[in-house]
Amino acid sequence: MSDAAPPERPLYRQLADDIAALVRSGALRPGERLPSVRQTQASRGCSAATVFQAYHLLESRGLVRAAQRSGYFVAPSAPPPPVLPPREPQPVAVSEMVFQLLGTGEHDIHAPLGSAFPSATLLPLDALRRALAAGNRRLKPAELTQHLPGGHAELRRQIAVRYLRQGLSVSPDEIVLTDGALEGLNLSLQLLTRPGDAVLIESPGFYAALQALERLGLRAVEVPGDAAEGADLDAMAALIARHAPKACWLMTSFQNPLGSLMPPEKKRALVALLERHGVPLIEDDVYAELPHDGAPPLPAKAFSTRGEVLHAGSFAKTLAPGYRVGWVAAGRFAPALLRAKLSQSLSGSWPAQAAVAHYLAGGDYDRHLRALRRALAEQQRALRAAVLQHFPAGTRVTRPLGGYFVWVALPAGHDSLALHRAALAEGISLAPGPLFSASGEFGHCLRLNSGQPWTPALARAVARLGELIRSCQG
Known part of the structure; x- marks a missing residue:
């Protein structure tokens, strides 16, 4: 167990745990309908939002199923036990697989379900073009030569203001602008470790984190992740005591891929x-601005008292992928991280930084985010419904509360690598499960991108995937 005092469980988790206990004891049987949201709200004296959150948590755990306009039902059978990764630190060798699987080669992709970005049609490209022109008209000559270190001052100030609106006090001087969040994450890892060190990562986890460990000669200590609430802290405490890791790389909000x-x-x-x-x-927090409902969640950095959280963000997932504008609010490590940035690439693109700063100052970003969040929520609902309709019985699909990925667990015996090859030949991309594990686990799983507008063509592609899954069964 963790040596921290256990936090009080919120109401939705208490409700979910109570129902889960009834399911596991047999008091609630497979196929049986759960009480309606209104009934549960009245009997427990809680809000409808609390009930929905509890039911969504149970659904993500594979214990219940939602039926459109019919309510929630106990899943036909108990979910299989999770695939637990090896607990010993291990070298990482995933880059070759990533390059092979994510490169589409000669294939013409018409259904980019394996993409890592939302559709460009959801982004304010015209407004960004105007911001790029306006921002660069205001650039002073000294900004392009003398003031490069540290990054664009107004953009750092704008990012600090966004932190303040969340209730975090982050000085612009703590913010190091980087070429996308990925550069900042890699620099942070390089700053904190030496070859041979152990690093805590999630499993399944972001494949670029695995690539970073491989490049730096680090060993992965994989922490099992829950599809609803993230990394298992009890497992993490035991792994820390056993392996003395030098750093921990986690996504705490709308994790990729779960x-x-x-x-x-x-x-x-x-x-x-x-x-x-x-x-x-x-803390890799690039999806934090994409909750499907409500305000962005607080980052783990909000609870730090010692400045030992390096919080990385980006505009790539919400605004401008190609501009490569990210940052790290690096706490007490900010001076060292800035020196590492200067020694590696001196500065990011000032024209891109100036454009994003100008766009943020115009006040349209939050309006854009509201529209983007609504679109992503609707698209996720459509994709999940299609997967559950067309994929084999027993398929489980996560129901994230934000971001634009869903994690699909196929029944035992299915091979997502074989499915990837077959789908690619027909212009459909996906991200097979083994990409997200240092130990090559999750062969029956895949990640799908729900960031694409739902169209008849995409619906046909998901239906075709269902047919290919059956033909690729091992």
Whole structure:
């Protein structure tokens, strides 16, 4: 167990745990309908939002199923036990697989379900072009020569203001602008480790994190992740005690690929655990601005008291992928991270930084985000419904509360690598499960992108995937 005091469970988790216990005891049987949201709201004295959150959590765990306009039902059979990754630190060798599987070669992709970005049609490209022209008209000659280190001052100020609106006090001087969040994440990892060190990562986890560990000669310590609430802190505490990792790289909000969202009290416990053992947290938070409902979740950084959370963000997932504008709010590591940035690439693109700063100052970003969030929520619902309709019985699909990925677990015996090859030949991309594990696990799983507008063509592609899954069964 973690040596942190256990946080009080929120109401939705208490409700979900109570129902889960009834399912596992047999009191609620497979196929049986759960009480309606209104009935549960009245009997438990809670809000409808609490009931929905509890039911969504149970659905993500594979214990219940939602039926359109019919309510929630106990799943036909108990979900299989999770595939737990090896607990020993291990070298990483995934880059070749990533290059082979994510490169589409000669294939003409008409259904980019394996993409890592939302559709460009959802982004304010015309407004960005105007911001690029206006922002660069205002650039002073000195900004293009003398003031490069540190990055665009107005953009750092704008990012600090966005932190303040979330309740975090982050000085612009703590913010290091980078060429996308990925450069900042890599620089942070390089700053904190030496070859041979152990690093905590999630499993399944972001394949670029695995590539970074491989490049730096680091060993992965894989922490099992829950599809609803993220990394298992009890497992993490045991792994810290056993392997003394030098850093921890996690996505705490709308994780890639699971879409999990760590609750605030669990983020607090995470930070307390890591700080107690002197393990800095690299918080990859590039999807935090994409909740499907409500305000963006607080990052784990909000609970840090020692400045040992390096919080990385980006505009690539919400605004301008090609501009490559990211940042790290690096806490006490900011001066060292800035020196690392200067030694590696001196500065990011000032024209791109100036354009984003001008766009943010215009006040349209939050309006754009509201529209983007609505679109992503609708697209996820459509994609999940199509997967459940066309994929084999027993398929489980996560239901994230934000972002634009869903994680699909096929029944045993299916091979997502074979499916990837067959789908690619027909112009459909996907991300097979083994990409997201240092140990090559999750061969029956895949990640699908719900960031594409739902069209008849995309619906046909998902239906075709269902046919290919059956033909690729091992």
